[in-house]
Amino acid sequence: MARVLMSESAPIQPDDVRIIRALQIAPRASFAAIAAALGLTEGAVNRRYRRLRADGVIRVAGVVNPGALGQSRWLVRLRCRPGSGPAIADALARRADVNWVSLGAAGSEVTCATQSRTREQREDLLGQRLPRTAAVLDINAAAMLRQFLGGRGHYWSALQGTLSPQEEAALGSGGPPFTESPVVAREPLRLTAEDEKLFDALAVDGRAGLVDLAAAAGLTPGRVSRRLDALLRHRVLHIDVEIAAAALGYHARAHLLLRVHPSEVKNAGRALAREPGIAFAAAVSGPWNIHAVAHCRDLDELFEFTSERIGPLAGLQSMEVSPVLRQVKQAGTRLVDDRLVDDRLLVPSGARARC
Template identity: 85%
Template sequence: MQPDDVRIIRALQIAPRASFAAIATALGLAEGTVNRRYRRLRADGVIRVAGVVNPGALGQSRWLVRLRCRPGSGAAIADALARRDDVNWVALSAAGSEVTCATQSRTREQREDLLGQRLPRTAAVIDIHAFAMLRQFLGGRGHYWSALQGTLSQEEEAALGRDSPPFTESPVVAREPLRLTPEDERMLDALAADGRAGLVDLARAASLTPGRVSRRLDALLQHRAVHIDVEIAAAALGCHVRAHLWLRVHPSALKSAGRTLAREPEVVFAAAVSGPWNLHAVAHCRDLDELFEFTSERIGSLAGLQSMEVSPVLKYVKQAGTRLSGDRLVEPSSARPRRREAGSRPAGQVEAGSRGTGQRDRL
C-alpha cells in the first residue's frame, strides 16, 4: 500500500460513511483519487466497510467459545461455524486442532441451540469451553485499533468529524433492550453487505423514504444497536502474527488491566469474560519476536496479573462477520439471507457427525 492508502483507511476508521468528497477535502486529495484508491483497496480484500448488529443492545449476551477438536477436523468445523450468521469471527489455533469463535446470537433460543445442542453433539468436538463476555473494553468500531493513530494530523481528523459515536467501554448487554422493526431488519441487511450504502439504496431496501431511513439509522447508531465497522486485513499493514491472549487477573485489578490493554497499539480487542481466564485479548504483531516482547514486557508487567496463555492464531476463517481467503477479506456475493426463526438451520452448512445418533447434523 501507498501512504495515501493508509491515510484513507484511517479516515474511514474515523468516519466510515463520510463521502469521498469530504474525505478528499480533509486529506487534501482529489475526490477521484480517494474514490479510485478505496475501490482498489476493497477489490484487493484489504478493507471492507460493513454494518454489524450489536446483540447486547437487543438484550442478548455474547459468548467466546474454545473448541478442542479431533486431529484433521478443525478446518471443517471452523468453516461450518463461519457460515453461520450468529458467529461473528472464527480462528484456528494449535496446528488446527483448536477452534475459537465468538457468537452474537440474536435470541436466547438461537444461542442455546448452538451451544447446548449442535456443538455438544458434534463427534469431532472433544471439549467445549464457553465464556460469557462481561465487559468490553475495546472493540466494536474500526477506529479503535490504535495502530493507525498518528497517521492523520489532529486537524485532518477534526475535519472528518464522526458520523457515529466512538466506541467507549460499556456493559455488554443494555438494561433496556431495543426492539427492531421489520424495516430496521431490511436496512441492516443492506448495511451488512455494504456499510457505505447510500440513503437511497437503504430506503429502497427498507421500503421507506430516504429521510425516514436517515433518522432511523441515526437512532440505531446512537443506541449502539449497530456500528459501521471498517474491517482491515492486518497482513496488509505488516501484521503477520496474531494471537489470542487468555489472562488470569486478580478481581480487584481486572478493570484497570482491561483498560490498560485497550490502550496498547497491538491489541485490537479486549474484554472481561467468565471462567478461569477472566480477561481475553486479541493481539496483532509483525512477527513472533514482537509478540514475545509485547507479552513478556508490557503484558507481563500488568498489575494483578497471575498467569497468561498465549495462543498464536494459525488462520482466521472469519473476522467481524467477513470471511477470509488467506490474508484477504472476501466480499459477500450479495446481502446476507433473511434472518430465520430461532432454532432453524441455516442453509448450506457443512455437516458434522453427531454423537450417539448415527446420523448427520449441521452446525
C-alpha cells in the same frame, strides 16, 4: 474448506493507509469529505477505496450489537480431533450468529465469538449442535461481561498517528465515542421490520447511500437518515471498518487469555484498550477473566509485546498466548489467504462439518 479466485493485489501505498485511517474515523464520510481532509482528489480517494475493497484489504459493513437487543455474547474455544479443525471452523464461519472464527494449535483448536439474536439460537448452537459434533472433544464457553475494546468508536489503534490531528478533526466522527458499558442492555430496544431490512443492506455495504437504503427498507431517505442516526446513537448498530491486518504487515495474531486478580480486572482491561497492539479486549467468565486479541508484525514482536507490555500489568497472575494459525472470519466477514472476501464468491471444495 473453501477456495476463491482472487486477483493479484497491488502494493499498499501510504495514501491507501491514510484513507483506511480516515474510514476508521468516519466510515460513512463521502469521498469528497475524505479528499478535502486528506488533501487528495475525490477521484483518487474513490479509485483507491474501490481497489482496496476489491483486493480484500478493507470492508465497511454495518454490524448489529445483540447486547442492545438484550442478548448476551459468548467466546467459545473448541478442542477438536486432529485434522477436523478446519472443517469445523469453516462450518461455524458460515453461521450468521458467529461473527469471528480463528484456527490455532496446529489446526486442532477453534476459537469463535457468538452473537446470537435470540436465546433459542444461542442454545441451539452451544447446547445442542456443538456438543453433538463427534469431532469436538472439549468446549469452553465464556460469557462476555464487559467489553473494553473492539467495534466502532474504539477501533484497532495501530494506525493512530497516520493522520495529523488537524486531518482527523476535519473528518468529524462516524458515531458516538466508545464508552465502557454493560454488554447486555437492561432496557433492550425493539426492532421493526424496516430496521431488519436496513441491517441487511448495511451488512452488504456499510457505505450504502440513503437512497439505496430507503429503497431496501421501504422508507423515505429522510426517515432512513433519522432512524440510522438513532440506531447508531443507541449503539444498536455500528459501522465497522474491517481490515486485513496481514495486508498492512501484521502477520502474527494471537489470543491472550489472562488471569487477573478480581480487584484489578477493570484496570487491566482499560490498560489493554490503550495498547496499539490490541484489537479486542473483554472481561469474561471462567478461569481466564480477560480475553484479548493482539496483532503484531511477527512472532518476535509478539514475544516482546506480551513480555514487556502485558507482563507488567498490575494484578496479572498468569497468561496464555495462543497464536492464530489462520483467521477464518472476523466481524462477519470471511477471509481467504488473509484477504477479506464476499461469501458469495466462495466455492465449496469437499465435504464440510455441520454446526
